Amino acid sequence: MPLANTFAALPPAFYTRLMPTPLPAPYFVAASAPAARLIGLDPALLAQPDYVELLSGNSVAERSLPLAAVYSGHQFGVWAGQLGDGRAILLGDIATASGPMELQLKGAGATPYSRMGDGRAVLRSSIREFLCSEAMAALGIPTSRALAIMGSNQGIVRETVETAAVVTRMAPSFVRFGSFEHWYARKKPAELKILADYVIDSFYPQLRDSANPYASLLQEVCTRTAHMIAHWQAVGFMHGVMNTDNMSILGLTLDYGPFGFMEAFDAEHICNHTDSQGRYSYANQPQVGHRNCHALGQALLPLIGEVPLAQAALDSYEPAFAAKMNELLRAKLGLRTEQGDDTRLFDAMFAVMQANHVDFTNFFRALGNLQLHAPDSDAPLRDMFIDRPAFDAWAVQYRARLLAEHSVDAARKLAMDQVNPKYVLRNYLAQVAIDKAQQQDYAEVAQLLAVLQKPFDEQPEHQHYAALPPDWASHLEVSCSS
Known part of the structure; x- marks a missing residue:
């Protein structure tokens, strides 16, 4: 594996060099072929003994300089001080056609930043991160990637005793908002500048040629973050732990823990059982993203130099989010033009969805089947609503909007099916795969991954993966230990 060590070229204050902790008797669980191809690897190699050893942390590539990075952050709105890679070790980066891609082992053992943790990951959470990383990529949402999972029968204590696993994550960079907060809080402007220059140059x-590169950096990150969260909202994705140490400086979805995809629509839904105050609910995600950008802006202020410049950069967030969200919603509704009353149509739609707790994914997918001149054919859509007249009233507005731009049913459905997924990683689907994997049957992980990698295709042979959650799924809870 031809690894370079771009991040390791920074001064030693930015990380601790250390070797992964070997994983007892590791074995192959799963791998993503698209992720492997991104870094020029034959996916078949990942199940071979040499790669099992390498991606479980039992051996290290010749040119690798493994390290754990330091950072700080706000967690649930409270300053948490120094954090860092408590169970992740960066192996290095691989050159690709689109630039370097870093490889990081999550669950590779304790580091100086583990804060009394064991540095391990369990199979349950590793499968969830692996599947969701690749599902989000297939949905076209900016995200870190997951290359492979290696497992072990080593016992790991969480709420119960579980088995260990290591997931190999990939991203151009794992630098976070909290990476900048760390040096700002310690009043280390030299290190702050080194990090900012590294991010800009890389x-x-x-x-680099803008009047104030650091203000431009803040504005670029604000825009990317706003766009990323708009993509989340458009597919009903909830991150669950939007702490500043989980926010990517590249606008990537990072650190999959207690995530969830919206099922019965409730804007106030909280996917993280640990989040008792609902700070990271679906409805709050856009505002939390903005607040996190403010924390980044505060950290960059010594480099930006002037508060008005920083504020101007931060002010770009809300219009960037609104524009992207409206663009995505128009696409989801098959609208080809922008009209002044679009927001009213969207708000009315979400209001009727909220009142009836309609399944988010299935509703948008089925909406593509609406026939412009045949309201009598709406029965499958109407049946999703308890209050059918409320849907009918909204459908009148929607049809009027479609008529105004001379929409054509077949073309509209084709376009809508390309942006409204049929398949998302529902919690119960992940749990079924986890339950089987915990019995050392990994076929369902591979099968579910294959379905999620083609989320917009009909895949009639896999129709059951689009089904509403069974009754037992209502008892599923995910938390920060997930």
Whole structure:
């Protein structure tokens, strides 16, 4: 594996070099072929003994300089101080056609930043992160990737004793908002500048010639973050732990823990059982993203130099989010033009969805079947609503909007089916795969991954993966230990 060590070229204050802790008797669980191809690997190699050893942390590539990075952050709105890679070890980066891609082992053992943790990950959470990373990529949402999972029968204590696993994550960079907060809080402007220059030179070189590269960096990150969260909202994805140490400086979805995809629509839904105050509910995600950008702006202020410049960069967030969200919603509804009353149509739609707790994914997918001149054919859509007249009233507005732009049913359905997924990673689907994997049957992980990698295709042979959750799924809870 031809690894370079771009991040390791930074001064030693930014990380601790250490070797992964070997995983007893590791074995192959799953791998993502698209992720492997991104870094030029034959996916079949990942199940071979040499790669099982490498991606479980039992051996290290010749040129690798493994390290754990330091950062700080706000957790649930409270300053948490120093954090860092408590169970993740960066192996290095691989050159690809689109730039370097870092490889990181999550669950590779304790580091100086583990804060009394064991540094391990369990099979349950590793499967969830693996599947969701690749599902989000297939949905076209900016995200870190997951290359493979290696397991072990080593016992790990969480709420119960579970088995260990290591998931290999990939991203161009794992630098976070909290990476900048760390040096700001410690009043280390030299280190703050080194990190900002590294990020600009490595990932935003076009900003180097701007009048104030650091203000431009903040604005670029605000825009990317706003766009990422708009994509979340458009597919009903909830991150669950939007702490500043989980926010990517590249606008990537990062650190999958207690995530969830919306099922029965409730804007106030909280996917993280640990989040008792609902800070990271679906409805709050856009505002939390903005607040997190403010925390980043505060950290960058010594480099930006002027509060008005920082504020101007931060002010770009809300219009960027609104524009992207409206763009995505128009696509989801098959609208080809932008009209002044679009927001009213969207708000009315979400209001009737909220009142009837309609399944988010299935509703948008089925909406593509609406026939412009045949309201009598709406029965499958109407049956999703307890209050059918409320849907009928909204459908009148929707049809009027479609008529105004001379929409054609077949073309509209084709376009809508390309943006409204049929398949998302519902919690119960992940749990079925986890339950089987815990019995050392990994076929369902591979099968579910294959379905999620083609989320917009009909896949009639896999229709059951689009089904509403069974009754037992209502008892599923995910928390920060997930």
